[in-house]
Amino acid sequence: xxxxxxxxxxxxxxxxxxxxxxxxxxxxxxxxxxxxxxxxxxxxxxxxxxxxxxxxxxxxxxxxxxxxxxxxxxxxxxxxxxxxxxxxxxxxxxxxxxxxxxxxxxxxxxxxxxxx
Numbered sequence: 149x150x151x152x153x154x155x156x157x158x159x160x161x162x163x164x165x166x167x168x169x170x171x172x173x174x175x176x177x178x179x180x181x182x183x184x185x186x187x188x189x190x191x192x193x194x195x196x197x198x199x200x201x202x203x204x205x206x207x208x209x210x211x212x213x214x215x216x217x218x219x220x221x222x223x224x225x226x227x228x229x230x231x232x233x234x235x236x237x238x239x240x241x242x243x244x245x246x247x248x249x250x251x252x253x254x255x256x257x258x259x260x261x262x263x264x
Contacts, residue, residue, distance in 0.1 A: 153215050156223055156247060159254060163245075164205045164231060171196035176248055176255035183261050205231040207238075221249040228264065240264040 162170045175192050190198070208231040215225045223246070230240045246258040 152217075152223065153212070153225075156215070156225055156245075156254060157210060157212065157227075159247070159256065160210065160225070160227075160243075160245060161208060163256065163259070164208050164229070166199075167204070168196040168200050171199060174254075174256060176250065176257040179256055180258040182259070184263055203234040205233050205239075207232050213242075223247045223249075223254065 159174055162174060172192055175195050177192055178189050179192070179195050180189050181187070181195070209229065211228045213226045213228060215223065217223050224244065225247075226242070226244045228240070229243050230238055232238045241261045241263050243262075244258075244260045245256060247254040248257045249255075
C-alpha cells in the first residue's frame with residue numbers, strides 16, 4: 149500500500165495548500181467536516197468556498213500515524229500536522245481524513261481536526 153499511501157498524503161497536502169479548484173477536483177460530492185467551531189456536511193461547492201479568502205497554509209509538516217483500508221473503495225488516514233497561516237501563530241492538530249474511490253479517483257469524503 150505504499151503507493152496508495154503516497155497518493156492519499158499528496159492529496160492531503162493539496163487540501164492544506166491548494167485553492168478552490170483543487171477542492172472541486174478532489175473532494176467528493178459532499179464532505180463531512182469536523183473543525184473547531186464547525187461540524188457539518190458540506191457540498192463540494194461549499195467546501196471549495198471555504199478556501200477562497202485569506203492566506204493558505206504554509207510550512208506544512210505531516211507526520212503519518214496510521215492508514216487503514218476498511219473496504220476496497222475506502223481509505224482512512226490519521227496524522228499530526230503543523231502549519232502556519234499568514235501572521236497567525238503555528239497551528240498543530242491531530243487529523244483524520246477518509247477518502248472514497250470514485251472510478252479510480254480518490255475523493256475526500258470526511259475530514260476532522262482536533263487542535264493539539
